[in-house]
Amino acid sequence: MQLNDMILVSVDDHVVEPPDMFKNHLPGHLLDKAPKIVKVRSGEGWEFEGIRNPNFGLNAVVGRPPEEYGLEPAMYADIRKGTYDLKARVDDMNVNGILGSICFPTFPEFAGTYFLKAKDKALAKLIISAYNDWHVDEWCASAPGRFIPMAILPLWDIDACVAEARRVAAKGVRTITFPDNPPAKGLPSIHGTHWDPLWVAMEELGLVISCHIGSGAAAPYPSPDAPIDAWIVNMPMYIANAATEWLFSPVFKKFKNLKIALSEGGIGWVPYLLERADFSYSHHRAWTHANFGDMLPSELFARNFITCFIDDKFGLKNTDALNVDMITYECDYPHSDTLWPRAPEVLWDSLKHLPRETIDKITHGNAMREFRYDPFALLGRENCTVGALRAQSTHIDISTVSGLGGYNPSNTEGRQVTAGEVARLFAGA
Numbered sequence: 001m002q003l004n005d006m007i008l009v010s011v012d013d014h015v016v017e018p019p020d021m022f023k024n025h026l027p028g029h030l031l032d033k034a035p036k037i038v039k040v041r042s043g044e045g046w047e048f049e050g051i052r053n054p055n056f057g058l059n060a061v062v063g064r065p066p067e068e069y070g071l072e073p074a075m076y077a078d079i080r081k082g083t084y085d086l087k088a089r090v091d092d093m094n095v096n097g098i099l100g101s102i103c104f105p106t107f108p109e110f111a112g113t114y115f116l117k118a119k120d121k122a123l124a125k126l127i128i129s130a131y132n133d134w135h136v137d138e139w140c141a142s143a144p145g146r147f148i149p150m151a152i153l154p155l156w157d158i159d160a161c162v163a164e165a166r167r168v169a170a171k172g173v174r175t176i177t178f179p180d181n182p183p184a185k186g187l188p189s190i191h192g193t194h195w196d197p198l199w200v201a202m203e204e205l206g207l208v209i210s211c212h213i214g215s216g217a218a219a220p221y222p223s224p225d226a227p228i229d230a231w232i233v234n235m236p237m238y239i240a241n242a243a244t245e246w247l248f249s250p251v252f253k254k255f256k257n258l259k260i261a262l263s264e265g266g267i268g269w270v271p272y273l274l275e276r277a278d279f280s281y282s283h284h285r286a287w288t289h290a291n292f293g294d295m296l297p298s299e300l301f302a303r304n305f306i307t308c309f310i311d312d313k314f315g316l317k318n319t320d321a322l323n324v325d326m327i328t329y330e331c332d333y334p335h336s337d338t339l340w341p342r343a344p345e346v347l348w349d350s351l352k353h354l355p356r357e358t359i360d361k362i363t364h365g366n367a368m369r370e371f372r373y374d375p376f377a378l379l380g381r382e383n384c385t386v387g388a389l390r391a392q393s394t395h396i397d398i399s400t401v402s403g404l405g406g407y408n409p410s411n412t413e414g415r416q417v418t419a420g421e422v423a424r425l426f427a428g429a
Helices: 027-035 086-094 112-119 121-140 157-169 194-203 227-249 270-288 297-304 315-317 343-351 358-371 375-379 387-393 419-428
Strands: 008-014 038-040 043-048 051-054 096-103 175-177 206-210 260-263 304-307 327-329
Touching: 008 206, 008 260, 008 304, 008 327, 008 343, 027 121, 027 419, 038 051, 038 358, 051 112, 051 304, 086 096, 086 387, 096 206, 096 358, 096 375, 112 121, 121 157, 157 194, 206 227, 227 270, 227 297, 227 304, 227 419, 297 304, 315 343, 327 358, 343 358
Parallel strands: 008 096, 175 206, 206 260, 260 304, 304 327
Antiparallel strands: 038 043, 043 051
């Protein structure tokens, strides 16, 4: 097997929604009330009911020089077209050898929690449905076989959640994005029965829960004067807290066929967490009254948890301590961690020591099975490899382009950026 023989399916990418996304999916009399693009500080962002959300920052720096990365908003003119234009996105997938992609929202936030702030909840429900229709009927349907449809839900209304999950499943949605820590967003916890009707529906429909890092509780910042690098390094592992809470919750004991993906969480830390979970369960359950029946926590994790990584050499060197049937790949386009357009080269260097069967599972097989995605039926397997996709994209310009002229409002003096500085940027947005 060679690099060009790999087939890559990414279970975590992102779309920057185009400004006109609602025009075909809301009645005309509601368009004035829909989210719209407005000026936000030095760039553009979305506004709904007076609530503004800065649009880009580190979420759309693909193709820009690293010295221009930052958390400031930007203009659509400053970002690569593939972030928001479907044809350009497919071109950028081809040049990076990516066959399939799950695209998390940007302005609605990773789990659609932006709409929890809405005053008119009836309107917000219509907008969420319109968002899902745009995502399925335009973004995904315009490139058959290239995307795995995802949906957001009106999380404040459990009955509406169930109804929307059933509606979008009928349209081809394969996964629902859900907060990793619902109480942090003012929602009921996963430890009671509130969400059970949704889990019943999702298990029945084969919908995967996708929990993206930062979708519930914001990853904790280090001390304000600590370099932001400390936060960036730890960010993927913050999902370990949520993973443990989901693991010890009743969810997967009651819904044994329901699956959860730990999006953008990495895999290298997982073996120790499971070792610790098994030790803690065996050592403390006499007084904590945890009960996994005839299973260990690590066995339930292996059954129900899908792990996801961008670049994790340690994890791929230690697959004997992981469940290789549930490891999936992510590209993270167009965020600052993405390795576009060299993802295949970096990935191949990390997994070429593994047997071909294992490589195929990790790069595409597990994702295709768990998300019920079959691009081969539409496109033919021979057309889905890194080599075949790149052969279609020799015309694509992958050169680095300066978007902001080197100007970074978060720091113009060349000092090391601090966590407090970034926190103030978010607060001021």
